[in-house]
Amino acid sequence: MARQPLILVPGLLCDEDLWRDQLPTLAPVADAVVTMEQTRHPTIGAIAAAILATAPPRFALAGLSMGGMIALEVMRQAPARVTRLALLDTSARGVHDEELAIRAGRMAMVRAGHVDIVLGLQLARFVPMTRLGDSALIDRALKMMRRVGAATYLRQEQAVMTRADSRPSLAAIHCPTLVLCGRLDAATPLMLSQEIAVAIPGARLDVLEDCGHLSTMEKPEAVNRALTEWLAM
Numbered sequence: 001m002a003r004q005p006l007i008l009v010p011g012l013l014c015d016e017d018l019w020r021d022q023l024p025t026l027a028p029v030a031d032a033v034v035t036m037e038q039t040r041h042p043t044i045g046a047i048a049a050a051i052l053a054t055a056p057p058r059f060a061l062a063g064l065s066m067g068g069m070i071a072l073e074v075m076r077q078a079p080a081r082v083t084r085l086a087l088l089d090t091s092a093r094g095v096h097d098e099e100l101a102i103r104a105g106r107m108a109m110v111r112a113g114h115v116d117i118v119l120g121l122q123l124a125r126f127v128p129m130t131r132l133g134d135s136a137l138i139d140r141a142l143k144m145m146r147r148v149g150a151a152t153y154l155r156q157e158q159a160v161m162t163r164a165d166s167r168p169s170l171a172a173i174h175c176p177t178l179v180l181c182g183r184l185d186a187a188t189p190l191m192l193s194q195e196i197a198v199a200i201p202g203a204r205l206d207v208l209e210d211c212g213h214l215s216t217m218e219k220p221e222a223v224n225r226a227l228t229e230w231l232a233m
Contacts, residue, residue: 004083004231005056006030009038011065011089012156013122013145014214018064021220022227029231030060038070039152044163048073055081060231062086062178064216065188066156072166075173086178086230088223089185089213091192092199094165103157115150128184128212141214170199176233177203180226182211182218204230 006026010018016034026032037050047070061082063071068090075082095103109118123141131137148156177200181193190207197205206226211219 003028004030005059006032006231007051007055007059007061008032008034009051009061009063009067009070010034010036011038011063011067012160013119013148013153014064014067015039015144015147017140017144017147018214018216022216022224025224026227026231029228038066038156038159039148041159042155043159044070044073045077047159048077052078052081057081058083060084060086062088062227063090064088065090065213066160069160069163069166072169073164076164076166076169079172079175082175084176084178084230084233085173086180086227087193087196088180089182089188089193089215090196091188092166092170092196093192094167095161095163100161103161107154107157110150110154118153119145125187126213127218128182128186128210130184130210131212131218137214137217140217167195167199170196171201173200174202176230178206178226178230178233179203180206180208180215180223182208182213182215184211185213185215187213204233 008019019034023032035051037047041047058081061071068087106118179193179197181190197203208215208219208222216223
């Protein structure tokens, strides 16, 4: 298998550590880079444009959660440059009124200084109840979220709240596509991944059992296997 450029996009409140367990496995088949542009810009469109500005002419692209939303925007801006697409634990839908209210409420709590409360709420959405006894996973996730920090979190929430609805453009995606989701994902439930997989021609759907939103951390071996197979498609 020829080595290929691969850009990995973390999600909201996530940094490079989200993909830590994938990099060694992917190294023989891909020149993988974890972008952090999702921490620097106020809109999904600006984040995608910044990624494209420094990306190779052609590259594979994988994103988790907010990272998947960014990946779909990259596909809209420069579809011919993406050779393969992987969408992990994400949604193609635009924002709705209830989601806006919830996100705005969390942002207000952060601005009021209740950062730890919001991190706890986010953790409860990221990690399923069955994994709360995994102290190593919980500690790693919380440390990652705290590294990203409150200011970046607020900017990321604003970007996600103004995202476009990607569903109308899914049928135009023709590169090899992997859609992956934890069956216990509370942040982006499985039905959202199923919706994406049905809409993208030839997309492959992988569902990971006993796994929530942070699939790359929770089930690294299964994710590594899926990504390796995807890169060979």
